[in-house]
Every structure is written in C-alpha cells, then in structure tokens.
Amino acid sequence: MTKQTISILVNDQPGVLQRVAGLFGRRGFNIESITVGQSEETGLSRMVIVTIGDEHTLEQIEKQLYKLIDVIKVVDLSIKPMVARELALIKVKAEPPQRPEIMGVVETFRASVIDIGSMSLLVQAVGDTQKIDAMIELLKPYGIKELSRTGVTAMMRGNG
Missing domain, CATH: 3.30.70.1150 (ACT-like. Chain A, domain 2)
Structure with a gap:
C-alpha cells in the first residue's frame, strides 16, 4: 500500500466534489488530502486527491471516476515525475x-x-x-x- 496522487479534471458544477468524495467513501477508500481549484480552462476545475492503496485499488478508483458524468480526465501522477x-x-x-x-x-x-x-x-x-x-x-x-x-x-x- 502506497500513497497515490490523482489529478481529476471536472466540470465546475455544484455537487461534483460531493459525488467524487462520495465515490471514495462508498468504496471504502480514504482520502488523505484533497485540493480543488480552477484549472487552465474556463468552466473546468482540477482536483488533486491523495489516497493510500495499491495499483489495483487505483485502477478501480479511476474506472469508477470515469463513470461520473462531470469527470473529464483522470491522471495518476504517482507514476510520473511530478x-x-x-x-x-x-x-x-x-x-x-x-x-x-x-x-x-x-x-x-x-x-x-x-x-x-x-x-x-x-x-x-x-x-x-x-x-x-x-x-x-x-x-x-x-x-x-x-x-x-x-x-x-x-x-x-x-x-x-
């Protein structure tokens, strides 16, 4: 189990943060930290979430995130120089x-x-x-x- 840092580009809409955090909670994944702010594109926000898990856990999180309608892009920053x-x-x-x-x-x-x-x-x-x-x-x-x-x-x- 290692720390995983995930960047999520989402539509800037009410309730998106709640849906993303809820997904983690329902799956039993803990969020160690979460930051949310404007991105480089108008109407989109970037979330950076730090969680603990293995590759399989992260893969499941990514698949579940893409099922949320307001999620545009998910990037695992942990496997790249960041x-x-x-x-x-x-x-x-x-x-x-x-x-x-x-x-x-x-x-x-x-x-x-x-x-x-x-x-x-x-x-x-x-x-x-x-x-x-x-x-x-x-x-x-x-x-x-x-x-x-x-x-x-x-x-x-x-x-x-």
Whole structure:
C-alpha cells in the first residue's frame, strides 16, 4: 500500500466534489488530502486527491471516476515525475526571548513569518508533505497554538 496522487479534471458544477468524495467513501477508500481549484480552462476545475492503496485499488478508483458524468480526465501522477506542494500556516507561541530560536527553524525550512503578535508568530511554509511535517515537529516544543494545512496540490513535470 502506497500513497497515490490523482489529478481529476471536472466540470465546475455544484455537487461534483460531493459525488467524487462520495465515490471514495462508498468504496471504502480514504482520502488523505484533497485540493480543488480552477484549472487552465474556463468552466473546468482540477482536483488533486491523495489516497493510500495499491495499483489495483487505483485502477478501480479511476474506472469508477470515469463513470461520473462531470469527470473529464483522470491522471495518476504517482507514476510520473511530478511536483507536489502543500501550504501550512502555523501559529507558534513565541515570547520575545524564544523568537531567535524559532526564526532559526523558520529560515532553515525557507519558510517565512507573515505576522507577529505580542506572544506569537504566524509562520507560512510551502513544500512537500515531509518538509511541512518536519517543520511542525521542530515547532511543537515551542507550542503550536493553531495549524492550518491546504493538503497536496500537484502537477506533472516537464512537457506532459
């Protein structure tokens, strides 16, 4: 069982997200993350779904997705060279004496502080899931007050 990243081009219609997510649920497949947004074509949206399964599972998911009327194209990005990124906003408890240490972590991960409060810092990090996970682990000892993650969005590399 491995992580699978699937890109789905769909008609931008009400209820499409619900039907796609429902298909996963009915089949007993868990969605680890899902992002949805506009695509390069007007009237179409792109969903990027990360799930866990084997090749057979992914094949079944793909066949079921194509049965949905609003699904235009399904691409398994996991088997191709791809770029995958996630955005995280992390509010960290940060009293003034701790700030230089926290800033060291932030700089190491090429993240940025986007807001400073009297007792906290709001950090923005962009990268692959492992990078975000590692940064969160290093910030936990300071006290994470709030965390929001987008989930993975991805695209094939190169001319494909």
